[in-house]
Amino acid sequence: MDSHPIISELEAIHRILFIARHVGARINIAHCGIAEGVDLVDQAKKEGQPVTVETIIHYLIIDSSIFETVGVFAKLSPALRDKKHVDMMWQRLREGKVDCVASDHGAVPLIGKQGDIWEVAAGNPGIQTMLPLLITKGVKKGRITLPQLVRVISEGPARICGLYPKKGS
Numbered sequence: 001m002d003s004h005p006i007i008s009e010l011e012a013i014h015r016i017l018f019i020a021r022h023v024g025a026r027i028n029i030a031h032c033g034i035a036e037g038v039d040l041v042d043q044a045k046k047e048g049q050p051v052t053v054e055t056i057i058h059y060l061i062i063d064s065s066i067f068e069t070v071g072v073f074a075k076l077s078p079a080l081r082d083k084k085h086v087d088m089m090w091q092r093l094r095e096g097k098v099d100c101v102a103s104d105h106g107a108v109p110l111i112g113k114q115g116d117i118w119e120v121a122a123g124n125p126g127i128q129t130m131l132p133l134l135i136t137k138g139v140k141k142g143r144i145t146l147p148q149l150v151r152v153i154s155e156g157p158a159r160i161c162g163l164y165p166k167k168g169s
Contacts, residue, residue, distance in 0.1 A: 001064050001067075001079040001080065001081070003079075004077070004078055004079040006034055006036065006081065006085075008078075009032075009033065009034055009037060009078045010034065010036050010037055010040070013029055013032070013037045013040050013041070014040060016029065017029075017040060017041070017044050017049065017051065020049070020051065021044070021049055026050035026051070027050075027051050027052075028051070028052045028053070028054060028099075028100075028160050029041055029051065029052070029053040029054065030054050030102075030104075031054070031055070031056055031077070031078060031104060032053050032054065032055050032059070032098075033055065033056070033059040033078045033079070033080070033081055033085070033089070034078075034081060034085055034088075034089075035085065035088035035089055035091065035092050037053070038053055038055075038089070038092040038097050038098055039092075039097070041053040041097075042097045052099040052100065052156075052159070052160050053097070053098055053099055053100075054098070054099060054100040054101070054102050054156075054160070055089055055093070055098050055100075055101055055102075056101070056102055056103065056104045056126070057101060057102070057103055057126050057129070057130045057133055057134065058076060058080070058124065058126060059080070059081070059085075059086065059089050060086060060089055060090060060093065060101070060133075060134075060137065060138070061086075061133050061137055062074070062080055062086070063080060063081065063082055063083040063085070063086045064079070064080040064081055064082050065082070065083070066080065067080070071117075072113055072115070072116070072117050072120045073113055073124070074124075075113075075117060075120055075121075075122045075123075076122050076123065076124060077122040077123075090138070090143045090144070093138075093143070093144055093148070093152065094143060094144050094148065096148070096151075098152060098156075099152070099156040099159065099160060100152055100153070100156035100157050100160055101130070101134060101152045101153055101156075102130075102157070103125075103126035103127040103129075103130040104123070104126060105125055105126050105127040106122070106123025106124060106125070106126075107123070107124070107125040108120075108121045108122075108123045108124070130153070131153065134149055134152075134153065135149070154168045154169075155168040155169060156168070
């Protein structure tokens, strides 16, 4: 996390928003793990820029303290953040500022996670647990409603891919 500070993620989002605005491109910010990044996208949307933002289930469920118990298995890109940032991401999701929640299923064989932090592959599995986790950690805990859940795992992806309303509704 020290090698991938929040400012680097924020700068990358700012840069791609700037470039897309000047070339007229529609973009989706994938793997957003910080509320400040969601806020940048929200401001761009308010200014009329065609942009969407997606977060990944692990930015809502896991915080950086997990490194103490699982070590290199928690290496992800962008890096995990502290609990405060996890809570802020739930808030942005609840506010409707996140268009989509994805799994970024990046299962790495055990051999790929052996070695030091600089050598191991980034990524983790998630497709099989995304929906159950969003229900138990989101809906059942009152962080989001069931309609909000449906919006970010069905309607949102369909809109991003240009398939709505034939799909996602």
